[in-house]
Structure formats: C-alpha cells, structure tokens
Amino acid sequence: MAIKAYLYNKCDTCRKAKKWLEEVGVGFEEIPIVDAPPSKEELRSIWKASGLDLRKFFNVSGVQYRELGLKDKLPAMSEEEMLELLASNGKLIKRPLITDNATVTLGFKAEELEKAWGGK
Numbered sequence: 001m002a003i004k005a006y007l008y009n010k011c012d013t014c015r016k017a018k019k020w021l022e023e024v025g026v027g028f029e030e031i032p033i034v035d036a037p038p039s040k041e042e043l044r045s046i047w048k049a050s051g052l053d054l055r056k057f058f059n060v061s062g063v064q065y066r067e068l069g070l071k072d073k074l075p076a077m078s079e080e081e082m083l084e085l086l087a088s089n090g091k092l093i094k095r096p097l098i099t100d101n102a103t104v105t106l107g108f109k110a111e112e113l114e115k116a117w118g119g120k
Contacts, residue, residue: 003117006033006097008090017096017108026117033097037090040083046097047083050104054082057106059094068092 005021005028007014021028031038038046047054055074059065070092074082086093098105098117105116 003028003098003100004031005029006031006038006090006093006095008033008095011095013108014096017098017113020108020110020113021098021117024114024118028098033090033093033095035090037087037093038097040087043083043086043093045101046099046104049099049102050106052104052106054079057086057094057097058082059092062091064089064091 003021003026005018007018007030009015009032018030043057047057050056058070058074060071065071070085077085094106096105096108098113103116105112
C-alpha cells in the first residue's frame with residue numbers, strides 16, 4: 001500500500017517530516033491536510049489501524065482547537081462526533097499524519113518515523 005503523508009505546508013513539523021521522508025528515500029503521496037482532509041471513513045480506518053485513543057488525533061496546540069473549546073467538549077463527545085469534527089477541518093488533525101493503512105504515525109519524532117518508515 002502506498003504511503004500517504006497528510007501535511008500542511010505552513011507547518012514546521014510537517015516540513016521536517018517531509019524532509020526526513022525524502023532524505024531516507026521513502027516514497028509517499030503528499031496530501032494537503034487543510035485542503036483535502038481525510039474523510040470520516042478514512043479517519044476511522046486510520047484510527048483503528050493506529051491503536052491510539054481517538055483524542056490523540058486532535059491538534060491540541062492549534063488555534064481552532066482552543067477557539068472551539070474542545071478541551072472541555074471532547075470528553076462528552078462520541079467517537080462519531082469526533083470523527084465528523086476531524087473530517088470537517090484538517091487544521092484540527094494532529095500533523096503530520098502519515099499512514100499506509102496498516103502503520104500510522106502522528107507528529108514528528110525522528111525515532112518514531114525511523115521505526116515505522118525507515119525500512120520502507
């Protein structure tokens with residue numbers, strides 16, 4: 001399966017991840033996360049493959065996360081509501097989000113990328 005990297009070109013972390021992937025020689029499809037966020041069903045699949053708590057997919061340092069008061073709202077939201085919200089606004093998704101539908105990494109930590117994508 002092809003590797004998809006959901007990136008935002010104004011995000012330093014995304015630029016670092018993209019540079020890392022290119023330097024290591026990992027082929028990937030770059031998808032602009034703000035213009036083309038993953039659909040609700042894509043997010044569901046990515047989330048299930050990740051094994052992570054769905055709340056980890058939220059960009060908690062983002063302006064919109066704070067403006068929407070999500071810190072207080074998320075605990076009462078259903079998984080369906082969270083998936084709808086994430087799919088509706090790419091800026092709410094923690095980035096970079098990199099997946100091949102079996103492996104998922106969120107954010108940029110070189111050691112995590114190496115473990116997940118270094119041998120691909």
